[in-house]
């Protein structure tokens with residue numbers, strides 16, 4: 876299995892991001908905190924955010940918005 880590094884500054888890979896989300900992290904900052912880290916350059920923030928969105932969508936693919944009646 877190839878592990879893609881998501882955060883170079885803190886050596887957080889894709890598996891580590893998924894583990895943090897499984898443990899309840901729901902924001903990039905929470906993913907960093909789960910691993911005892913803080914953002915350094917912050918360039919990974921969008922990628923982590925995307926991974927969180929994808930994981931949450933896989934968990935509950937129902938639409939977030941409900942049509943108005």
Ligand code: FES
Nearest residue numbers: 882884915917919
């Ligand atoms: S790449 Fe994540 S803080 Fe720099």
